[in-house]
Structures are given as structure tokens and as C-alpha cells.
Amino acid sequence: MTIKSASGTMAAHLAGLLVSVSLSTAAFAGGPDLANGQERYEETCIACHGDNGKGTMPGIPNFASAKGPFAKTDAELTTSIIEGLESPGADLAMPAMGGNPDLTEDDVRDLIAYMRKAFTK
Ligand code: HEC
Numbered sequence: 001m002t003i004k005s006a007s008g009t010m011a012a013h014l015a016g017l018l019v020s021v022s023l024s025t026a027a028f029a030g031g032p033d034l035a036n037g038q039e040r041y042e043e044t045c046i047a048c049h050g051d052n053g054k055g056t057m058p059g060i061p062n063f064a065s066a067k068g069p070f071a072k073t074d075a076e077l078t079t080s081i082i083e084g085l086e087s088p089g090a091d092l093a094m095p096a097m098g099g100n101p102d103l104t105e106d107d108v109r110d111l112i113a114y115m116r117k118a119f120t121k
Pocket residue numbers: 040041044045046047048049059060061069072076077080081085086087088090092093094095097098099100103111
């Protein structure tokens with residue numbers, strides 16, 4: 001006599017793959033490109049800000065000063081560069097993107113990193 005056994009249930013468990021992507025700091029592959037920052041600076045910003053970041057005419061802030069714009073955060077500087085800036089009573093306004101609409105947000109990040117390194121202590 002044959003005993004019929006109920007066939008077992010095969011349960012296939014697929015382990016979920018948890019990928020945690022940390023984008024908190026752009027420290028590695030996605031970090032700023034200083035060479036690109038310098039190139040963009042020399043192409044667009046140097047006319048007003050000068051090769052030493054001290055400004056080429058009245059109304060341009062001195063990037064090298066400890067109390068200058070680079071006391072601000074990168075986020076604040078990013079907004080100033082992207083949107084332009086005219087402080088109350090300023091002699092001259094900073095044009096949006098320094099007047100160069102071809103600049104990207106990556107360029108702005110690279111520019112800030114370059115300027116911090118080149119002009120501030
Ligand atoms: C036409 C001249 C001119 C050009 C070109 C120019 N700037 Fe400026 N920039 C200014 C002036 C003027 C200010 C000060 C504006 C104010 O405080 O009202 C300024 C301010 C700044 C500040 C300080 C912002 C802050 O929040 O205090 C940064 C950073 C800056 N410029 C970066 C750049 C970069 C990067 C470029 C090139 C992409 C550039 N600028 C091109 C005139 C210029």
C-alpha cells in the first residue's frame with residue numbers, strides 16, 4: 001500500500017537588497033573640481049573679482065578679507081551666484097551667474113571651492 005504524502009510547499013524567499021545611498025557630503029567621486037572652478041573663474045568672474053579675489057573696482061567685495069563674503073556658507077554663496085546680488089546701497093550689483101548663463105550648478109559648486117581655496121586663508 002502506498003502512502004500519498006501531500007506535496008510540500010516550496011517557499012522561495014527573496015532577500016530584499018537594501019541599498020543605502022549616502023549623499024550627505026560630496027567628499028569623493030562627486031566632489032568639487034577645482035580645475036574646472038579655476039577655468040570658469042578666469043572665463044567669467046575675473047574681470048570684476050580680479051586674479052587675487054580682491055576686486056577690480058569700487059563696489060566689489062574683497063574675497064580675501066576674513067569679514068568678506070566667504071564668511072558666509074556655501075549655500076548662501078550659491079544663492080548669491082545663481083540669483084545675483086545687490087546689497088542695499090551697493091555701488092554695483094553682482095549679475096546672476098556672473099552674467100554667464102551657460103554656467104551650471106556644478107560649475108557654481110566648483111567655483112566656490114576654487115575661490116575658497118585660492119583667496120581665503
Ligand atoms: C560685473 C561684475 C561682476 C562679475 C562679472 C561677477 N561678479 Fe561677483 N560680485 C560683483 C559685485 C558688485 C558683488 C557685490 C554685490 C553686493 O554686495 O551688492 C559681487 C559679489 C560676489 C560674491 C559675494 C556674494 C555674497 O553673498 O556676499 C560672490 C561669491 C561672487 N560675487 C562670485 C562671483 C562669481 C563666482 C562670478 C563668476 C561666475 C562673479 N562673481 C562674477 C560683481 C561681479
